[in-house]
Amino acid sequence: MRNTVKITAAVAAAAALTLGAGACSAPSDPVSAAGKGAKNAPLVVGASPTPHGDILNYVKDNLAEKAGLELEVKEFSDYSQLNTATENGDVEANFFQHKPFLDDFNKKKGTHIVPVMNVHVEPLGLYSKKLDELSGIKPGDTIAVPNDATNEGRALKLLADRGVIELKDGVGAEAALSDVTDKKGLKFAELEAPQIPARLADVDAAVVNGNFAIGSKLKPSRDALALEKAEDNPYANFLAVKKGSEDDPRVQKLAKLLNSEQVEQFISKKFGDGSVIPAFGPATS
Incomplete structure (x- = not known):
């Protein structure tokens, strides 16, 4: 029995030394070195x-x-x-x-x-479940636009380019709602861009980002009342x-x-x- 204890202790000590040596050499371990960022x-x-x-x-x-x-x-x-x-x-x-x-x-x-x-x-496109054409937008209607700065400005520019609203002179894609000079009696709902397609039935029209339009089975060339130009x-x-x-x-x-x-x-x-x-x-x- 005493010999068994001595042998077991010796094996444990050797294992500890082996583990310690392995820990010290870990940085050179090929598996660790081939982690995120390595060329392969x-x-x-x-x-x-x-x-x-x-x-x-x-x-x-x-x-x-x-x-x-x-x-x-x-x-x-x-x-x-x-x-x-x-x-x-x-x-x-x-x-x-x-x-x-x-x-x-x-x-x-x-x-x-x-x-x-x-x-x-x-x-970017303007979509509606209630209207069949852009000319159908009338005073009192609500249009949803993305609430992040860049996409809201882009949406307002699309609306201005199509005569739905007017913007201050010199204001382009950086426009905010405060830059709208003539809302023509329209109301605006600012929503997070991913939420807009699901809320399309709650408003009269909405400006939807292309990727979210696709994800909602909207076809821009068929369904959009107004569509941003791709050229330039x-x-x-x-x-x-x-x-x-x-x-x-x-x-x-x-x-x-x-x-x-x-x-x-x-x-x-x-x-x-x-x-x-x-x-x-x-x-x-």
């Missing part, structure tokens, strides 16, 4: 489900492996979390936004997200990263794939109703 690790990209997640998943399933890229797509139903998740490192890149939104977010939140590559434009549109959606990660080889591979002929064909086939339009090219920081 999966690139984790956060995205809105539609169309951004659709496009990324097409790349993941059809193009990434051949390009030597392992891609992981994380979809966020609440797009307000995506830049923060990228800043914190919960995801390494994101794909959901346009430049005016990003500039406003970085300024207000102190984040350091930068655009990498433009991919597409989602024309400053609201191209792009791949973005935290500053300093622009030259990550994995990011550059994904940027190239997102601007490929295959992705252009995928967008045109899946979103042939004009809700998503390719807008390839480097994004302006």
Whole structure:
């Protein structure tokens, strides 16, 4: 019995030494070293489900492996979390936004997200379940608009361009409700952009972001009373990263794939109703 105790103690001591040595050498462990950010690790990209997640998943399933890229797509139903998740490192890149939104977010939140590559434009549209044409809007009607600064200004500009309201001279996409000089008897409901499609029946008309229109089975070319022009549109959606990660080889591979002929064909086939339009090219920081 005494010999058994001695042997057991010796084995335990040896095991402790082995574990201690292993702990000290952990940084050189190949499994640990190949974690997030390593050139051969999966690139984790956060995205809105539609169309951004659709496009990324097409790349993941059809193009990434051949390009030597392992891609992981994380979809966020609440797009307000995506830049923060990228800043914190919960995801390494994101794909959901346009430049005016990003500039406003970085300024207000102190984040350091930068655009990498433009991919597409989602024309903003005015929709209604009660009206069949734009001329049907009358005094006393309520129009819902997104309540975030960039999309509200964009919505008001669309309404002004179509003669629904008038804005102060010189005010464009940065407009606020205080810049409306002639509401023509209209009322405005400011709502969070993702909520607007579900509230469409509660108002007379609503300005809906392209991705949320798609997700609600609205077809811009068929259903919109008014639709933003795609030509020279400053609201191209792009791949973005935290500053300093622009030259990550994995990011550059994904940027190239997102601007490929295959992705252009995928967008045109899946979103042939004009809700998503390719807008390839480097994004302006």
